Amino acid sequence: MGQAISPELREWVVAQLAAGHSVPSLRASMRDAGWHPEVAEAALAEVEAQAAGAAAVTPPRAEMPGPDLSTSPLYIDTGDRLVQVLQTMRHPRVVVFGDLVSDEECEGLIAAARLRLARSLTVETQTGGEALNVDRTSDGMFFERGENVFVARLEQRIATLLRWPLEFGEGLQILRYSPGAQYRPHYDYFDPAEPGTPTILRRGGQRVATLVMYLQEPELGGATTFPDVGLEVAPKRGTGVFFSYERPDPGTRTLHGGAPVLAGEKWVATKWLREREFI
Template sequence: MNTRSHQQITPELRAWIVAQAQAGQPAEAVLQAMKASGWDEDVAIDAMESTLRAHLASQPATPVQPSAPAQPSVAAQSGEATQQPTGVPVPEPALSESPLYLDAGDRRVYVLQSMRNPRVVVFGNLLSDEECDALIEEARPRLARSLTVATKTGGEELNDDRTSNGMFFQRGESELLRRIEARLATLVNWPLENGEGLQVLQYRPGAEYKPHYDYFDPAEPGTPTILKRGGQRVATIILYLNEPERGGGTTFPDVQLEVAPKRGHGVFFSYDRAHPSTRSLHGGAPVLAGEKWIATKWLRERRFD
């Protein structure tokens, strides 16, 4: 039986959703409450979005506001308090014919897993053991406490959610980097010059990066400054350079997916708009034993200089 086709969105449910939004309840909390009551997740999301769209259309002068500014409301997280951004073209591996392998120019890469929504692809054999070791050794002398982009100012800042050590390479600064960057550009069909420089991160036991989005929040005052260099981020590629003993996976909480940090493998995910509807929320789970090394490549809309 198709559960979704037998679940009706009633007036009582719509009234309850509006009440939760007006009370400033987080979208995830409302969604979890509906799922706990037996609602199919897709039906619940459709109900939230259609209800809030209709409510806001009927009251254009009084949009729903959260009661606590630090906690986005259902309306804000579902994109109904403001116009949802228009989607843009994003990188995309050649997976239309469900291949087991892809030609990345100088290397045959394995397709291990592919998800459409969110767009997540897990690749194997993306880097050789020698390339993993070389990236770690080139990065090690330049490590410092990792910073995050400060979207309020356009600069960088320390963030308690990110407890790794890291560094950035300039794009193309060595033969090793040029080879890997060309491989990634070929693999996901995106111009090499649209990529940021590779970032290498080291996570020791207990280190993590709590769930976050990689795109730049359009509502933050520093975002226009950031976007002058290449536009928005539209995709991420995470490369696993070693294997922690336990923990350290890449998590996608919206779809309850965890990608294991297997040496030489990588995970690609894209997001065609700066909005939670992309379901691109992700994080680095705590390392429970050993240490984890990864390299991250962010891809922009346009040339990044």
């Protein structure tokens, strides 16, 4: 058959069953992804034997990234900067930060990114690769972790602020939205039902949180929107919006998008956090 039941395949099947997907739907997804029927059946049989305890196999995450808000602080000391807490929401878990990124850092990140901009791609969960998406009309690029002084400084600040290991973060992505550019509402986690998800999860597990930071504000438009809860976050330079999702499910109410820029340019930096080290 030339195929074997890998740990990633087992992890994917367990995650689907725990998320409530049926065995027939998993069988169809695996077939569409090119798995041999006998391998698919063996994997399903192996994991289905534990289906009654699926919730115990993949329990809700006990730890999640996020700031310490237990004392309702106005400011959080990140070691090199006092970051303001401007707004919070419990469900979805959303926190808006002020004075998160300095003007110097905003300019430095934009200048370094400008030379490497290209049409933004999205992760393709059918295959595990990347592809153009008509819903996303920005230009962007990725920095490697610690690539320059601005990136390294900001990544350490984020790790301290959100109490999540620096190594669990993807590389910082910089995006430029010109007039008319937008990103239609979407989820940042990787859909467990898609056949390409096991490939994506090999690099660091599931995404669990997002931090969007505004480096340059447009003249009009460009808000970050959360349609399920009627929330809009204005793209004020130096501020950021953080939100987390404890499971890859629409029930987290983390559907969000970037509204069209109506005038000027919007630049943002995005940091996605994974459940384990991102490689």
